[in-house]
Amino acid sequence: MVFPKRSTSEMESGGGSHVAEMPRVPKSARGKRSIRKKESPGQMMCAFDLLASVAGKLLDEGDGSLGNTSAAAPVVDASPKDVKQFKNEVMDQDSCNESALVSHIAFQRPANHHARKGEDLEGSHPLNEDPKAKSGTLDKESSMISCSKAELGCNFAAIADRWSPESVESGACTGDAVANVMPMITAGFHKNAPDMFNLLDPMDVDVKPPPLVSSDSTGEMPLYGNKIRRSTSFPRVPKGGMGFTVDRDEDDDDKSSGCTHPITATNKGFRPNCTAGHSSVKKLLACKYRKVAPARMHKGDLSCSDVDRKPSFRNKKMYYTRQRTQRSTFKRRKMFDRHSALVSEEYAKSNAKFTARDSHPASLEANKGTNSMAFQKSHETDDCHVKLRIKSFKVPELLIEIPETATVGSLKKTVLEAVNAILGGGLRVGVLHHGKKVRDDNKTLMQAGIAHDDVLDNLGFSLEPNCTPHPSQHSPPEDTEFLETVDTTEPLARIAPTDSSSKHGEIDASQELALAPLSANYQGNDHDSVYSPGGMSSPDKASTNWRAIVPVTPAYSNAGAIVPANKAKRSPEQGQRRIRRPFSVSEVEALVLAVEKLGTGRWRDVKLRAFDNAKHRTYVDLKDKWKTLVHTASISPQQRRGEPVPQELLDRVLAAQAYWSQQQTKLQPKTPPLAESRLLT
DNA sequence: CTTAGGG
DNA sequence: CCCTAAG
Numbered sequence: 001m002v003f004p005k006r007s008t009s010e011m012e013s014g015g016g017s018h019v020a021e022m023p024r025v026p027k028s029a030r031g032k033r034s035i036r037k038k039e040s041p042g043q044m045m046c047a048f049d050l051l052a053s054v055a056g057k058l059l060d061e062g063d064g065s066l067g068n069t070s071a072a073a074p075v076v077d078a079s080p081k082d083v084k085q086f087k088n089e090v091m092d093q094d095s096c097n098e099s100a101l102v103s104h105i106a107f108q109r110p111a112n113h114h115a116r117k118g119e120d121l122e123g124s125h126p127l128n129e130d131p132k133a134k135s136g137t138l139d140k141e142s143s144m145i146s147c148s149k150a151e152l153g154c155n156f157a158a159i160a161d162r163w164s165p166e167s168v169e170s171g172a173c174t175g176d177a178v179a180n181v182m183p184m185i186t187a188g189f190h191k192n193a194p195d196m197f198n199l200l201d202p203m204d205v206d207v208k209p210p211p212l213v214s215s216d217s218t219g220e221m222p223l224y225g226n227k228i229r230r231s232t233s234f235p236r237v238p239k240g241g242m243g244f245t246v247d248r249d250e251d252d253d254d255k256s257s258g259c260t261h262p263i264t265a266t267n268k269g270f271r272p273n274c275t276a277g278h279s280s281v282k283k284l285l286a287c288k289y290r291k292v293a294p295a296r297m298h299k300g301d302l303s304c305s306d307v308d309r310k311p312s313f314r315n316k317k318m319y320y321t322r323q324r325t326q327r328s329t330f331k332r333r334k335m336f337d338r339h340s341a342l343v344s345e346e347y348a349k350s351n352a353k354f355t356a357r358d359s360h361p362a363s364l365e366a367n368k369g370t371n372s373m374a375f376q377k378s379h380e381t382d383d384c385h386v387k388l389r390i391k392s393f394k395v396p397e398l399l400i401e402i403p404e405t406a407t408v409g410s411l412k413k414t415v416l417e418a419v420n421a422i423l424g425g426g427l428r429v430g431v432l433h434h435g436k437k438v439r440d441d442n443k444t445l446m447q448a449g450i451a452h453d454d455v456l457d458n459l460g461f462s463l464e465p466n467c468t469p470h471p472s473q474h475s476p477p478e479d480t481e482f483l484e485t486v487d488t489t490e491p492l493a494r495i496a497p498t499d500s501s502s503k504h505g506e507i508d509a510s511q512e513l514a515l516a517p518l519s520a521n522y523q524g525n526d527h528d529s530v531y532s533p534g535g536m537s538s539p540d541k542a543s544t545n546w547r548a549i550v551p552v553t554p555a556y557s558n559a560g561a562i563v564p565a566n567k568a569k570r571s572p573e574q575g576q577r578r579i580r581r582p583f584s585v586s587e588v589e590a591l592v593l594a595v596e597k598l599g600t601g602r603w604r605d606v607k608l609r610a611f612d613n614a615k616h617r618t619y620v621d622l623k624d625k626w627k628t629l630v631h632t633a634s635i636s637p638q639q640r641r642g643e644p645v646p647q648e649l650l651d652r653v654l655a656a657q658a659y660w661s662q663q664q665t666k667l668q669p670k671t672p673p674l675a676e677s678r679l680l681t
Numbered sequence: 682c683t684t685a686g687g688g
Numbered sequence: 689c690c691c692t693a694a695g
Contacts, residue, residue: 577689604683619683624689627686 386445390461432460581616583625588645591622591629592652599660600626629653 402411431438431448438448445451450459583591594610603619611617632640633650 580689601684603685620685621689623684623686 384446386450388459430462432462434458435460437462578616582642585643585645585649587611587614587617588625588629588649591625592649592656595626595660596652596656599663600657601660601664626653626657630657633657 400411400415431450433448433450438450440448590610591606594606598605598609600623603623606622607617607619611622629645629650630653632645633654637644637647
């Protein structure tokens with residue numbers, strides 16, 4: 001048989017030479033893995049990404065304490081100067097930002113806060129205030145808690161205002177087209193604080209933010225197009241069928257959630273370095289945080305609950321800062337979790353404005369569900385395109401608790417993390433039209449009244465918390481999965497955030513978290529149809545009402561409660577088992593294909609080759625799956641359980657298994673690789 | 682971090 | 689899937 005299709009083109013470094021990839025290439029021979037990250041060409045960054053990236057940079061550069069190498073230089077002594085520096089850095093970064101989209105991050109001091117705080121911040125890092133005093137200072141407005149901090153020993157008071165959807169909306173709508181919003185992050189200080197310094201400058205948004213929405217020619221949302229379409233078209237793939245092939249680069253489901261990327265970033269981004277240790281961040285939203293890490297919320301993961309319990313792949317990757325991130329460690333994450341002090345953030349909401357302009361005649365249908373009723377694009381044909389630009393998103397509030405003794409670097413890190421977390425997973429995008437929330441995701445823009453000629457100022461976007469209140473609700477995880485998330489979410493929006501990877505390849509989507517990821521990468525993946533935007537498939541899930549915010553917010557709003565609450569509820573922190581995600585036939589196929597080519601024993605490569613986009617599915621998972629496949633293939637069909645795997649695939653499994661094990665043994669003695677070629681034929 | 686295996 | 693031992 002012809003097994004391994006040995007194409008010389010393997011990705012492996014050595015790759016080419018003869019036939020098949022060598023079963024085992026010495027690591028040294030392999031290219032640097034870290035570098036291997038693939039980048040997807042066509043992706044663009046969206047506002048979310050930008051924000052995230054900014055944050056990432058911030059973090060990254062932030063201070064040595066964060067970095068591995070620079071560990072030595074804890075930022076500890078913060079002199080006023082440091083702060084300044086910090087600020088500058090930020091600004092610089094901001095300006096550098098490729099995309100330029102970005103927003104500012106400002107630290108504000110609560111007006112009523114003690115002056116000291118401000119001082120501390122500015123002056124130096126370690127804040128020596130009396131914790132108590134601080135907590136006392138909380139605003140009344142803030143629903144959050146002071147208590148928790150005490151426990152934590154954090155000095156900053158966390159403040160959280162809960163925001164209601166309404167508020168969000170209103171904010172969003174407001175309208176000046178131009179207003180930029182900056183994500184404000186309130187750390188310990190109040191949000192309204194009078195004086196704040198902007199760390200980042202508002203960039204000109206002009207720069208073409210990556211098209212959140214616009215792209216012209218394509219007609220559909222550039223980025224997301226695929227996804228969307230797919231979703232619509234294939235609400236769900238029948239289990240048995242092999243709908244899509246997973247095949248290499250594309251497969252997998254995770255893509256959908258945009259969250260992923262951002263999230264990922266987050267996690268990775270910070271290195272939990274202990275140095276900073278003290279501060280950790282916890283999201284209020286239980287979900288957020290966790291999710292973040294996991295990144296994917298849809299499918300199986302229900303939102304919050306399951307997220308990523310263990311640090312596994314998902315978290316790991318954060319391409320953001322580090323290239324190598326792919327392989328970043330769990331450790332970080334773990335550490336992070338552990339130490340985390342807590343930062344609670346409120347949901348961030350944000351709004352964005354965008355302007356719409358004319359556009360091409362393309363259709364926007366993409367976002368609408370398949371079934372739309374009324375008109376499709378009845379209008380004139382001319383401009384069916386609505387171009388929008390989101391100038392910036394504001395992250396309304398972020399609560400962060402951090403010890404006074406924390407370094408500035410840790411503060412940065414914390415903020416970054418919080419931002420990433422939010423971006424990553426905890427948010428979904430809402431669309432507001434004339435101040436009203438447009439909840440029907442299936443409507444076409446036209447139907448929703450968002451026409452090219454109308455849009456400009458009437459359209460708003462909001463970021464809403466994306467967690468689900470209780471995982472329990474979901475029924476079959478599969479079905480439900482995504483819906484929640486999607487539900488309210490505007491298709492477009494979801495899309496937007498995405499692509500992290502594209503940018504520099506850095507961000508991976510790994511995280512499951514967040515928003516729908518959309519990275520281009522995923523295109524092929526959906527087979528699982530994890531998310532069916534349309535939500536059409538399952539009735540139950542129906543959009544039900546998981547409106548984003550509603551349920552969730554309340555729960556978490558009590559800050560005080562939150563912290564403890566989360567833990568109490570489920571401290572997923574360390575570990576719950578990951579949810580089970582049976583391999584689909586297409587995934588199996590992809591696996592088989594990859595193994596045929598790469599052989600057994602090179603799981604990391606298999607992962608990269610065929611499941612790079614599947615955030616969940618670690619190489620260990622793949623190896624395990626292979627193990628089970630081999631077993632499955634060995635037993636009688638009657639004894640097999642679960643979704644049946646086509647016999648053809650099983651046969652290939654056995655053949656590949658046999659082939660590669662043979663190779664392995666052959667090589668052992670000292671057989672030259674060449675031998676294999678003969679064998680093959 | 683990866684692999685390989687056992688649980 | 690998880691966990692661990694070994695590289």
